[in-house]
Amino acid sequence: MTTSRLELLGVCKSYPGVLANDAVSLTVMPGEVHAVLGENGAGKSTLVKIIYGAVKPDAGTVVFNGQPVTIRNPQEARALGISMVFQHFSLFDTITVAENVWLGLNKRLSLPEVSHSIASKASEYGLDIDPTRPVHTLSVGEMQRVEILRALLTEPQLLILDEPTSVLTPQAVEKLFVVLKTLAGRGCSILYISHKLDEIRQLCDVCTVLRAGRVTGVCQPALESNASLSRLMIGAELPQLIRHAPQLGAPVLQVRNLSLPRGDQFGVDLGGVTLEVRAGEVVGIAGVSGNGQKELLYALSGEDVRAEPGSIRIGQTDVSGLHPGDRRQLGLHFVPEERLGRGAVPTLGLAHNLLLTRNESISHPGFAGGWIGIRKLEAHAADIIRRFNVKAAGPRAAARSLSGGNLQKFIVGREIDANPKLFIVSQPTWGVDVGAAAQIRGEILALRDAGCAVLVVSEELDELFELSDRLHVIARGRLSPSVPISEASIEKIGEWMSGLFPTDTGMPDARMTEQGGAQHA
16 A cells, blocks of 8 residues: 555644634555635635644644654745645735745755746746736736746645645746646645636546535545535525626726836836726736736726826716825725725724725714724624625634635625725635635626716736626736627637737727627717
8 A cells, every 4th residue: 555645644733713724534556636615714724824834733643655744834844855846925015026936945056046946846847927026016816827837846745835836827827837737747635726627627536625624525526526625615506697688888997098107126017008997898808927917007006006097987977186085985995806905994893994995984973083883884894794604703803814715705795885986906815715716796787777887907917808898818918999898708818818819999899889789888
């Protein structure tokens, strides 16, 4: 019999008010790609952090290569041959890619040698990244590549991947799967956490299912359907999205020939971006990470106010020089791709995180001068927690205490609850389980049906095809003409993502909108 690579026996871990892992046992063999599947808050991330030494278990045994081990920290895990790519990145913003990677490697290598290794590995695996770039200049997708490369450079015996494809394009996912299958063929075991059922069925040999911290089943994903995996994970099949023909209203967001020089040497210049979103429609923007999405969203949200006067309008108002608070007064609500730090303050409770974008609605009526009614604030947060099924220890729970998916549900719920006139959301279901993703997408479509103008920026093409009425592609800071979703295809959009789309000096958005409106009429 072959000795197992990893075996967990009765692992338990609890936090105040939460039993994260309840006597969890699983076995991973050499060369096996083993999925851990479960809802947000099911205990998946806690379990893999225990294996990696980032969290200490309350009880249970970890066996690695046939020997019981006590892994007290990630350094000891790496010494054993265990590497991990976290869902929330563990990178220092102020230093370069190479310096970040160097921190986790054997110091026998010099920094130039590490830079060379990164470039070589990146080219080999199709995860190209410049080793000299400071991390704060990277997009989320590029940060994901750095984390994956850092893990691969350690030549691990066990590689743990927590939502590794959440911000990768389909082409990049295919390349990553080739890498992972090659690693597995060489004997490396892979523990794979993902909410994407198609990925698990395509890649993984075995799947352990967690629900409320307990193992509820073990299966071979290739023999299961998405529906059967959903039943194992959430106890029910996924609800089907109901789409109605859009009832188009007046233009809410108008962007005309927006050109902005990059904010730093590693950014992307925006060149002549023209875009229109009308009331009652969802417009999607696809693209490979790092092609100007960040710069465009900064300009639309008001974080970058360098736009030429008249280039960005909300309704009839020129907002080019207005800051985020002023744009919120006009009905714009925005969900950034970075949850912690921009979408939420990590150390603040969920109730107080409402103050980031909802302060005008919670001032205590009995006081003047901006006093806050704490009870009203907490009741408001509790309502969002209930409506969006956020698993948290109440309105006072710190944002950083939530799983990534649950924090995403709260942030999206906070902005949808504001009844926006214009809703701009980046990566709406990043790291969210399939049940919660279906709920968020349903809420977005309900917003659209209620007359809200919605702009969705996502690197998940399936999501964009499910939500959008019209679709653009952004590549190297330029925006393609829009195409009605009925005329779009994965092949066409994939080609446009390489920058191979037609240019149009007219008003493609207006013309496409008219075509779409006539078509629906």
